[in-house]
Amino acid sequence: MVSFISHVTIDARDPYALSRWWSDVLDFAEDPDDPNLPEHEECLIQSADRVTKLLFIRVPEEKAVKNRLHLDLRPVADARDLELDRLRALGATEVDDRRTSDGLGWVVLADPEGNEFCILRSLAEVAAGQGPPTC
Structure with a gap:
């Protein structure tokens, strides 16, 4: 089971x-x-x-410490950085920028109550050969 x-x-x-x-x-x-x-x-x-x-x-x-579990989001259509702009416009705040100079990586954000989540590269960016299929 x-x-x-x-x-x-x-x-x-x-x-x-x-x-x-x-x-x-x-x-x-x-x-x-x-x-x-x-x-x-x-x-x-x-x-x-x-x-x-x-x-x-x-x-x-109130939220007091770092999440032990968080959501990793992947843009459906747009590139990671365009989705990052949209999320910021909705009110997400940046916690940590883990992007690298070669275009890989992710950005850690927080929702309006401080819950962390990450924005990854889109599947199109991954398919275009920009690094491994994870982050």
Whole structure:
């Protein structure tokens, strides 16, 4: 027997606001049969195919230390640096720039509540021969 990941849960001071922010980042939507509201303790968003889900749960404390788990995002269409500009415009803040002079690497960002995540190169950039298929 094995298990599968039902969803990824993220602690939040304001689950509604953070779920809306991540919806914009990932083009995710709430469940139309169970819409999120500002007063909800839990807010779920999901990919269009309903396979990938993020659940934001209200907690009383602010984020205090580095995440032990984080999301690595890969742009769907644009190059990493164009997606980086879009994420900054949405309100992401840069934590660490791990890009290298040869075009490889990633950038560590934080969402509006300080949760870290990374933006990697797009698959098109990887396919174009810009280094290994990971970061």
